Amino acid sequence: MSGSAANGEVLALENISKSFGPVQALEGVDFSVRAGEVVALVGDNGAGKSTLVKVISGIHHADSGRILFEGHPVTIARPNEAVALGIATVHQDLALCDNLDVVANLFLGREEMEPGVGHVLRSLDETDMERRSHELLGTLAVTITDVRDEVGTMSGGQRQQVAIARSLLGEPKVMVLDEPTAALGVRQTAQVLDLIKRLRDQGQGVVVVSHNLANVFAVADRIFVLRLGQAAGDFDRAEVSEERVVAAITGADAVAGNNGHSNGGAR
Amino acid sequence: MSASQGAAAPPAPPRVEIPRPQAQVLRRFLQGDLGSLRVLIAIAVIWAIFQVEEPRFLTAVNLTNLVLQITAVGLISVGVVLVLLLGEIDLSVGAVSGVCSAIMAVLNVQHGWNPYLAIAAAVVAGAGIGLFQGFMFDFFGIPSFVVTLAGLLAWQGVQLKVLGDTGTVNLNDPTITGLTGTFYGDTVGWLIAIVGVGLFAGTRLWARRSRVRAGLEAPPLGAVVLRISVVAVAVIATVAVLNASRGVPLACLILVGFVLVFQYVTTRTRFGRHIYAVGGNAEAARRAGISIMKVRVVVFMLASSMAAVGGIMAASRLLAVNQSSGGSDLLLLAIAGPVVAGTSLFGGRGSIWTALLGAVVIGSISNGMDLLALASSIQFIVTGAVLLAAVVVDALARRQRAASGRI
Numbered sequence: 086m087s088g089s090a091a092n093g094e095v096l097a098l099e100n101i102s103k104s105f106g107p108v109q110a111l112e113g114v115d116f117s118v119r120a121g122e123v124v125a126l127v128g129d130n131g132a133g134k135s136t137l138v139k140v141i142s143g144i145h146h147a148d149s150g151r152i153l154f155e156g157h158p159v160t161i162a163r164p165n166e167a168v169a170l171g172i173a174t175v176h177q178d179l180a181l182c183d184n185l186d187v188v189a190n191l192f193l194g195r196e197e198m199e200p201g202v203g204h205v206l207r208s209l210d211e212t213d214m215e216r217r218s219h220e221l222l223g224t225l226a227v228t229i230t231d232v233r234d235e236v237g238t239m240s241g242g243q244r245q246q247v248a249i250a251r252s253l254l255g256e257p258k259v260m261v262l263d264e265p266t267a268a269l270g271v272r273q274t275a276q277v278l279d280l281i282k283r284l285r286d287q288g289q290g291v292v293v294v295s296h297n298l299a300n301v302f303a304v305a306d307r308i309f310v311l312r313l314g315q316a317a318g319d320f321d322r323a324e325v326s327e328e329r330v331v332a333a334i335t336g337a338d339a340v341a342g343n344n345g346h347s348n349g350g351a352r
Numbered sequence: 353m354s355a356s357q358g359a360a361a362p363p364a365p366p367r368v369e370i371p372r373p374q375a376q377v378l379r380r381f382l383q384g385d386l387g388s389l390r391v392l393i394a395i396a397v398i399w400a401i402f403q404v405e406e407p408r409f410l411t412a413v414n415l416t417n418l419v420l421q422i423t424a425v426g427l428i429s430v431g432v433v434l435v436l437l438l439g440e441i442d443l444s445v446g447a448v449s450g451v452c453s454a455i456m457a458v459l460n461v462q463h464g465w466n467p468y469l470a471i472a473a474a475v476v477a478g479a480g481i482g483l484f485q486g487f488m489f490d491f492f493g494i495p496s497f498v499v500t501l502a503g504l505l506a507w508q509g510v511q512l513k514v515l516g517d518t519g520t521v522n523l524n525d526p527t528i529t530g531l532t533g534t535f536y537g538d539t540v541g542w543l544i545a546i547v548g549v550g551l552f553a554g555t556r557l558w559a560r561r562s563r564v565r566a567g568l569e570a571p572p573l574g575a576v577v578l579r580i581s582v583v584a585v586a587v588i589a590t591v592a593v594l595n596a597s598r599g600v601p602l603a604c605l606i607l608v609g610f611v612l613v614f615q616y617v618t619t620r621t622r623f624g625r626h627i628y629a630v631g632g633n634a635e636a637a638r639r640a641g642i643s644i645m646k647v648r649v650v651v652f653m654l655a656s657s658m659a660a661v662g663g664i665m666a667a668s669r670l671l672a673v674n675q676s677s678g679g680s681d682l683l684l685l686a687i688a689g690p691v692v693a694g695t696s697l698f699g700g701r702g703s704i705w706t707a708l709l710g711a712v713v714i715g716s717i718s719n720g721m722d723l724l725a726l727a728s729s730i731q732f733i734v735t736g737a738v739l740l741a742a743v744v745v746d747a748l749a750r751r752q753r754a755a756s757g758r759i
Contacts, residue, residue, distance in 0.1 A: 165641065180639045184632035184700035185625075193629055194640030196622045208620045212566040219568075 093119040094153070095290045096141070096172065096259045101150035103136055110136040111147070112314045118259060118290040123281060125305035125322075126294045129334055132311040134294050138261055141292070142174035143167035155258070173252035174261040179244055181251075183237030187229060188218045190236050191251045221250055224287075225280055242273025246280055259290040266300050278304045298327055312336055391693045391709045395716060402720035409720055412597035418712075418719050419594070420532055423603040424449070424666035426711035428686040430614050431658030433707050434651045436690060437618070438631045439699020440496035444485065444503030445686055448656045449663030450678020451511040452478045456664055457521040457673040458514055460528060467527035471664055478660030479653045481507065486652030490645045496652075504683070512675055520674040523667060531606070531668040535599035544600055545591040549584045556580055603665060607708070610661070614654075615704040627651060632700035662686070681732075688735070689714045692742035698750055713738070 097117040103110050111133045118124045128134050139145040140152075143161040151158050154170050161167045167174070181190050188211070197210040197217075218232045227246045229239070236247060245265055252260065262281070266274045281304050284291050295301050301308060302322060310318035310333040318333035331337075402409040428445050435442045456474035459465040465473070481503070489499045515521060523529055536544065556576050563570040594600045618624035629637040630647050638644050666682075667673045689710025695702025717738060721731045 164639075176639075178635075180633065180636035182629045182632035182636050182700070185628060189625060189629075193625075193637070194642050196625055198622065205623060206617070206621060209622060209625060212562050212568060215563075215568055216566045 093122075095120045095155055097153040098137075098140070098147075099151050099153065101137070101140060101147045101152075103140060103145060103147050109314050111140070113150070114311070114314070114316050116309060116316070118292055120258065120290050121285055121288045122307065123285050123291045123293060123305045124307045124309055125301040126292055126309050126311065127296070127298070127301055127330065127334060128311035128317070131313075132334075133314040134311055135263075136314075137311065138174065138263055138292070138294055141167065141172060141259075141261055143172075168255055168257070171256070171258040172261065173255055173257035173259070175245075175248050175252055175263065175265065177264045177267065179248040181236045181244055181248060184235060186235055187222075187232040187247055188215050190247055191218050191221070191254060193251070195254065221253065222246075225250055225253070225283055227280065228276055240273055241269050242276045245269065245273075245277050249277075249280060249284075253284075257289070259292065260284060261292045261294070263294045264296065265293060266295065266297060274300060298330060301330075302327060310334055388694075388705060388709065391706075391713065395709070395712055398713065398716050398720070402716070402723070406720065406723045409723055412593050414719070414723070415593050416597040416601065418715055419601055419604045419607075420669060421719060422711040422715035423532065423601075423607045424662045424669065425682060425686050425689065425715070426607050426662075426708055427610055427665060428659050428662035428682070429689045429707035429711055430610055430704060431655030431662075432686050433690045433695050433702060433704050434614070434618070434627065434658075435496070435655045436687075436695050436697060437627050437699060437702055438648060438651055439697075440489070440648075440651075441687070441697075442485070442496065442500045442652065442655045442659075443683060444481070444500040444507060445655060445659040445662075446678045446680075446683030447504045447507035447511065448478055448481050448659040448678070449666065449682065450673075451481075451507045451514065451663075452660035453663035453667035453673045453677055454511045454514040454521070456528070457523055457667060458516075460525055461521050461523065467525045471528070474664055475657050475660045478656040478658075478663075482653035482656030483649060485656065486649035489652065490648045508679070511678065515673065515675060520672055522672045524671075528664070528668050529671055530602070531665060532601070532603045533668070534602035536602070536605075537599040538595055541591050541595045541600040544605070545587050549580075549587050552583055553580045603669075606665065610658070611704055611708045618704055623647070623650070628700055681735075684739075685714050685718075685735070688739040688742070691746065692738060694742075694746070696746055696750065697743065698746075 094117045097115075099115055101114045101116070102112050114133070114137065116124075116126075116137065126134050126137065136145060140147050141161070143164040143166050146160075146162060152161060153159070154172075159170060161170065161172070164174075182193065185193070192214050197214050199208040199210045201207050215232060222229055222232065225246070227243075227250060229243055229246070236244060239247070249260070249262065249265070265277050265281070269277065278300060281291055281293060285306070293301070293305065305322050308318070308320045308322055308325065308330055309316070310320070310330060312334060313336075317336070318330070320330060320333075399410060408414055428449055432442060432445060452474040455477050456470045459473055460467055460470035485496075485499050485503050488494055489496045512519070556579065560570050560573070560576050591600060594604070616624075618627060626637065626642045626647050629640070629642060630644055634644055637647075663678055667677060670677070690702065690706040691697060691710070692713050693706035693710035695706040695710075714735065717735060718731060721734065726734075
């Protein structure tokens with residue numbers, strides 16, 4: 086069998102294909118992420134990054150291939166099945182309620198209630214939610230001064246951090262972050278990248294989709310390149326140059342790109 | 353490329369000055385009250401103007417009258433606030449209040465139903481109407497504006513049908529007329545005041561204590577006591593004024609009771625939190641696993657039910673239900689009130705209190721103009737101008753939020 090769990094792979098996709106009508110979005114893609122590893126998923130527009138993310142997060146269902154979670158074959162037919170498995174996805178639009186404060190956003194849809202009878206009229210346990218929010222944001226060293234501020238008043242970086250922190254409440258094993266640094270300033274980008282590193286240090290498997298190679302090199306352990314729906318390279322960050330990755334993205338090294346784990350910087 | 357340094361390199365600028373926790377808590381504490389404070393100041397100004405023009409305005413008799421006048425519209429506004437929090441609108445609440453009160457009147461007077469059963473039937477009819485409208489709105493994705501506009505027309509027709517040929521049903525059942533005709537004199541009035549203030553003080557102090565115990569920042573005890581004192585003074589003054597005339601009206605207790613219940617529901621329960629979430633960002637709410645359809649349909653049901661309750665109170669006060677019950681400017685005033693008092697038309701911002709405060713603002717204006725015997729032409733123009741001013745304030749606040757990055 087695969088033995089995925091043995092080599093530490095918390096999530097593994099094998100030979101995944103997906104087409105939309107005549108368009109082959111993904112073709113025989115193998116992709117994996119280990120616990121405590123940051124994998125950057127890069128590629129040009131239309132390379133299949135979004136489709137792969139949507140297969141992982143249960144929005145799309147792969148035509149063929151299989152998904153292993155902690156070594157066991159699973160099917161992910163719907164987004165909440167992915168969440169139930171332990172795969173949290175932070176989409177690019179974050180999906181925060183600007184009119185609610187940080188605590189309310191963190192616990193949206195899973196509010197804690199005071200003990201008591203009567204489901205409908207039971208009171209929210211605001212103190213406990215606030216206490217847990219402080220804890221959670223504290224362990225992530227998130228730079229938010231007041232958890233009772235409306236999210237709408239916050240910077241893009243803070244909002245991104247709130248969105249990431251929120252998905253952590255479900256105690257996922259894999260985090261998928263879609264363009265977490267797009268549209269952020271330099272300093273805010275650094276904050277989010279630091280947060281991603283802390284997630285890794287806590288043993289999360291992290292998949293980061295990004296266009297920004299500088300950020301990718303700053304944070305990723307492994308760089309997985311998609312090109313025209315196929316794997317075009319799977320590099321160890323420490324051993325690869327940016328030029329090499331760019332070549333894989335654009336197809337300039339189409340020959341070298343197909344051999345999976347390359348020896349990177351050697352070139 | 354030295355790309356890897358790209359993100360790590362930014363010269364870490366000095367941390368933003370973190371405000372001292374105490375100052376922060378105090379700021380939020382004040383902010384929470386400032387919205388209401390603006391409205392309270394507006395009420396004070398309106399009252400001062402009318403008092404100068406007409407000394408009868410601030411008398412116990414007239415203020416008791418004012419309370420009775422705003423009960424129906426205030427109750428309807430409670431439901432309207434719920435709908436506004438979703439960022440939707442319900443144009444049918446006036447017509448629904450009319451048709452439901454007609455149902456109650458016909459069942460009680462012509463069919464001899466027990467008054468409580470007749471009242472319950474009217475509220476259930478309201479809930480059914482809300483269920484239907486909420487479902488049409490959510491399931492077919494028809495704008496709530498259009499669904500409830502159709503309702504406005506159709507329920508008016510049903511009301512005429514229910515009332516039959518005579519077009520008027522006079523109410524004489526003591527239970528129903530007693531809803532607005534009952535007053536609690538001295539002792540009971542003060543008892544109500546003491547219990548109310550005691551409950552408020554208890555919950556405030558308890559909330560502070562549990563925060564302190566959990567190790568969270570809590571507002572200074574002095575601020576909490578100040579707030580309790582302000583509320584206590586307001587309640588005691590109100591009861592004193594009402595006692596100087598006929599006593600505390602049952603209608604007033606019904607209105608305040610519904611306001612308190614829905615204030616609790618919207619701010620303290622999961623359902624209330626979900627109303628704000630759907631109003632703020634429906635897509636985010638959906639992805640958080642909230643059933644948007646359920647929230648919407650229940651809110652429209654509550655809005656129509658509260659319209660029925662308001663209609664019943666209006667009928668009780670008029671001692672009759674006729675073809676114009678629930679018509680005229682009732683709908684517009686019920687929507688204008690909360691908006692004047694600060695509930696946003698754009699959804700997600702506002703509170704149930706604005707139903708009460710807004711009703712007081714609008715009610716005071718029309719009561720005062722009645723006392724001054726101004727022509728109804730002037731009254732309409734003034735009320736319209738007040739509403740427009742309030743909406744402008746709302747739009748400006750929204751623009752300011754957008755400018756500072758909050759939408």
